Amino acid sequence: MADRERLTKTLMDLIRIDSPTGEEDAVDREVSVRLQALGFQVYHDSFQNIIAKLDGQGEPVILSAHLDTVEPGRGITPVLEGDILRSDGTTILGGDCKAGVTIVLEALTAVVESRAPHLPIEVVFTRAEEGGLVGIHNLEFSRLSATRGVVFDGEGKVNRLTLAAPSQNVVTAHIQGRASHAGVEPEKGISALLIAAKILTQLPLGRIDEETTANIGRLEGGLKRNIIPEKAFLDGEIRSRDRGKLDQYSQQFREVFDRVAAEYPEARVSLDIRNSYQAYHLEGSDPSVEMIARALERVGLVPSLESSGGGSDANVFIENGITALPVGIGVHSFHTKDETAVISEVLQGAEVCEQIITGL
Ligand SMILES: [Zn+2]
Incomplete structure (x- = not known):
C-alpha cells in the first residue's frame, strides 16, 4: 500500500x-x-x-x-x-x-x-x-x-x-530595419520596433474562440535611447484543438506579416511558424x-x-x-x-x- x-x-x-x-x-x-x-x-x-x-x-x-x-x-x-x-x-x-x-x-x-x-x-x-x-x-x-x-x-x-x-504552432519573427542617429538623421533609419508594433496590433490574439488561442509573449529589440532600433524579435504561439483552425490562423498571421512588411520594402521581415505538437x-x-x-x-x-x-x-x-x-x-x-x-x-x-x- x-x-x-x-x-x-x-x-x-x-x-x-x-x-x-x-x-x-x-x-x-x-x-x-x-x-x-x-x-x-x-x-x-x-x-x-x-x-x-x-x-x-x-x-x-x-x-x-x-x-x-x-x-x-x-x-x-x-x-x-x-x-x-x-x-x-x-x-x-x-x-x-x-x-x-x-x-x-x-x-x-x-x-x-x-x-x-x-x-x-x-x-x-x-x-x-x-x-x-x-x-x-x-x-x-x-x-x-x-x-x-x-x-x-x-x-x-x-x-x-x-x-x-490542442496543437501548438510556435511563431518567431526577426525584423531587420536600419539604425541611424535618432537626433541627427532619423529619416535615414527604419525602426524595427515600429514595424513589430504595427504587426502586433493587427494579429488576432488572446482567446480567439472556444478552442483557439494566440499570443505574442516576447518582443525584443533596440539598443539605445538615441538609436533608431535596427532589430526586433517576436516570439509567440497559436494553439487550437482544431487542426484546421490552427492552419487558418497561422495563415492569417502570415498575411499580417506580409502586409506590414510590404509597407517597408527596405526592411526585412522573416517569419517562421512551425508545429510544436499535435x-x-x-x-x-x-x-x-x-x-x-x-x-x-x-x-x-x-x-x-x-x-x-x-x-x-x-x-x-x-x-x-x-x-x-x-x-x-x-x-x-x-x-x-x-x-x-x-x-x-x-x-x-x-x-x-x-x-x-x-x-x-
Ligand atoms: Zn509539468
Missing part, C-alpha cells in the same frame, strides 16, 4: 534537488538509483531521458512524468503545513512535476514491496518538458513496447483526466481511458473527463501511437510561487497508479 509518510518524504527530498530545465542530472541520479533499487533496468537514451523497465505479466503499461521544473526553481525550501506543501514564497514549489515522479516511485515501491503480481512496467521520465516538450520529442520510442499509459503531469486531483488537448481527442470508450477510469473507481474516485488548453508529453506520446493520458497529480497553481501540493491528493495519485500497475 502507498504510504503517506514515505511519499511525503520522497516528494520533499526530490523538491530539494534543483532541476530547472537543462539541469536535470542531479535529480536524474537520485531517481535512477531508486528505480534500480526497485529492480528496474534503467536506460538513458541519447537525450538522457530515463526509460526504465520491470518485467511483469500481461499488457505493458507506461508510467511517465518529467524531471525538470520551471523558474524560479533553485534552492526550493518545501514547507509542510498539515496536508499542504508549499514553497517559502520565494520560488515555485516544483510539485510540477516532482509530485508526478513521486506518485510513480511510491506506487512502484508499494507494489514491489507487496510482491503482488503486476503488469510489465515501462517508466519514462523525460527532461526539458517545460522547455517545449524537448525531451519527449527526442525520446527513443523504439525502446518502448507499451501502447498505453499514464502521464502524471496534470493540475488538480488525480481523477482529472485530459481527453483533449492536438488529440480521445473518446471515453478508449481502452486507455477505461483502464484509468477503472483504477480511479477502485479507490472510490469518479473520473472527470476534461479538455485542456495546454500541451504536455501526452501529445507526443499519442502522436507516436501510445495513448498515454495526463492525469492530475494533486498540485495546484502550476508555475507560480503560490504552487501547492495537497499531500492527500498526491497519495490518491499513488493509489491509483498502484491499481493501474497491478492491472486488476
Whole structure:
C-alpha cells in the first residue's frame, strides 16, 4: 500500500534537488538509483531521458512524468503545513512535476514491496518538458513496447483526466530595419520596433474562440535611447484543438506579416511558424481511458473527463501511437510561487497508479 509518510518524504527530498530545465542530472541520479533499487533496468537514451523497465505479466503499461521544473526553481525550501506543501514564497514549489515522479516511485515501491503480481512496467521520465516538450520529442520510442499509459503531469486531483488537448504552432519573427542617429538623421533609419508594433496590433490574439488561442509573449529589440532600433524579435504561439483552425490562423498571421512588411520594402521581415505538437481527442470508450477510469473507481474516485488548453508529453506520446493520458497529480497553481501540493491528493495519485500497475 502507498504510504503517506514515505511519499511525503520522497516528494520533499526530490523538491530539494534543483532541476530547472537543462539541469536535470542531479535529480536524474537520485531517481535512477531508486528505480534500480526497485529492480528496474534503467536506460538513458541519447537525450538522457530515463526509460526504465520491470518485467511483469500481461499488457505493458507506461508510467511517465518529467524531471525538470520551471523558474524560479533553485534552492526550493518545501514547507509542510498539515496536508499542504508549499514553497517559502520565494520560488515555485516544483510539485510540477516532482509530485508526478513521486506518485510513480511510491506506487512502484508499494507494489514491489507487496510482491503482488503486476503488469510489465515501462517508466519514462523525460527532461526539458517545460522547455517545449524537448525531451519527449527526442525520446527513443523504439525502446518502448507499451501502447498505453499514464502521464502524471496534470493540475488538480488525480481523477482529472485530459481527453483533449490542442496543437501548438510556435511563431518567431526577426525584423531587420536600419539604425541611424535618432537626433541627427532619423529619416535615414527604419525602426524595427515600429514595424513589430504595427504587426502586433493587427494579429488576432488572446482567446480567439472556444478552442483557439494566440499570443505574442516576447518582443525584443533596440539598443539605445538615441538609436533608431535596427532589430526586433517576436516570439509567440497559436494553439487550437482544431487542426484546421490552427492552419487558418497561422495563415492569417502570415498575411499580417506580409502586409506590414510590404509597407517597408527596405526592411526585412522573416517569419517562421512551425508545429510544436499535435492536438488529440480521445473518446471515453478508449481502452486507455477505461483502464484509468477503472483504477480511479477502485479507490472510490469518479473520473472527470476534461479538455485542456495546454500541451504536455501526452501529445507526443499519442502522436507516436501510445495513448498515454495526463492525469492530475494533486498540485495546484502550476508555475507560480503560490504552487501547492495537497499531500492527500498526491497519495490518491499513488493509489491509483498502484491499481493501474497491478492491472486488476
Ligand atoms: Zn509539468
